[in-house]
Amino acid sequence: MDLTLEHHDVRTNGLRLHVVQCGPADGPLVLLLHGFPEYWETWHKQLPALVAAGYRVWAPDQRGYNLSDKPRGIRNYTIPVLAADVIELIDAAGRQQAHIISHDWGAIVSWYLAAQYPERLASTTIINVPHPAAEARNLWRVPTQMLHSWYMVFFQLPWLPEQWFKRRNWWVARRLLAGTAHPGTFRPEEVERYVAAWAQPRAITSMINWYRGLRYSGRLQWPRIKGPLQVIWGKKDIFLKARMAELSMQQCDNGQLHFFPEATHWVHLEEPKAVNDLLLKFMAASPPATT
Template identity: 55%
Template sequence: MTFPLEHHYVRTNGRTLHVVQCGPAGGPLVVLLHGFPEFWYSWRHQLPVLAAAGFRVWAPDQRGYNLSDKPTGVAAYRLSELGKDVLGLLDAAGHAQAILVGHDWGGIVAWWLAAEHSNRISRAVILNVPHPRALGQVLRQAPRQLLKSWYVFFFQLPGLPEWLFRRRRFRFGRGSLRGTSRPGTFPTEELSHYVAAWAQPGALTSMINWYRAALRHPSRTGRVTIPVQVLWGRQDAFLEPELAQLSLRHCDQATLTYFDQATHWLHQEESAEVNRLLLKFLGPELPDFPSV
């Protein structure tokens, strides 16, 4: 069965988020959390597949992105606030628990919620972002990862990252996606949607403020006790593959699947296999799981 993409505006944690929803109203809730510099559209290959399997799927533009509210000030992008946004979405959906699927920064939010609010999260799938403790460990011990993380420190500068991103019709942003992904992952017609999202008033500063808040207002992420599936593209230009394995040490129930030829953007490059693994891992949440 095919379900339409529904565009809604949902009030949560004192803010309004644009949320694309899909799937049967009574299905288990799956919340898809995008990363930088994306928005709900990054999940275009997963939304219809999860909905057809019986899940109710919500894919928000997280705060600061695209059509969602963009509060001013770095402190507004503390991890605890980002997590409260998601908890508020669960409340708005009328669900005591949900499944989280997070990529990049969305994965950081998912790690935090899985650790600190495990009563609200039944399962979590993390794509190409490590548990924060694993990242901290590697940054202290591996110069190679420190070099890969150069942009995190560049983003701390006031104004300059926004200027670089904006110039020549967002050439920096378009180049960063195409230059770190497999050829054909971001064709021109799809990049135009990204450019439109980046051009929203206040979006660039709000997006980059996630990085500024991470260093200025650090948050603790504890051990994860719920089931976790980690999916990781080995050709990630930003993160070392060993981070995935190290992340498992901070989980009680975790599995890891590497994609040897995929990059940081694996859910778009390997969408069919990612979707298959998602359905296999999330299937027990469905009443008719044996038939999935």
């Protein structure tokens, strides 16, 4: 198996996105969409399995992250804009459809893509993020979730969240990784690469702007999701309650839910073999359109 990682700059939606590509050039396309505070390398335990199965994999640093462009202004980070980046990546690959695998904020964008662009997605995999409309509509049914979502309000403040993250050599951000995952999930050298990504010029502000952009995203439309979609969920996520995953299934006509009782928010890193098996089985059942 050739796991050569190709680093490319791809023009999309008026920006330059750094995209790591691997796998056979003619294989079905898989896009891996990371979340906060990640970058493309969060998928390093998925890449070998996907390539071995014959997929062409694109793992971008999403806008505002690591080596990709970081436009100024909060309105450049609304959900429709972020979704347009993904659609144009599929276009740039010369494909009609792609499989989407997504975690955290990448999964929020993927929920929107699955609702608004079903014809461009062969399948959608969501990891540890509920359907936004289901979350908003049913938050009162999970009152403890409001307490666990305090950071979303805090991130709306100007400049203070950035300083909070940077202080003491990124101590808070480091804890956001190590303190929310099982011990050993992030090796010290991996954490240092994350720190290097956060320290890129304007990166931390651009990353937090994904949260700030929510207030400029408008009243988004969330039609029912008809295409194949699976949710993979670590039940020991300290931020998001598993009940929200169950409620999210009510938004899907063709949805599957897989719980990992002992995994955290970082289930794709903690249980890679089982997660990869689910990914490959699910995608094999929904091959992308070729025309």
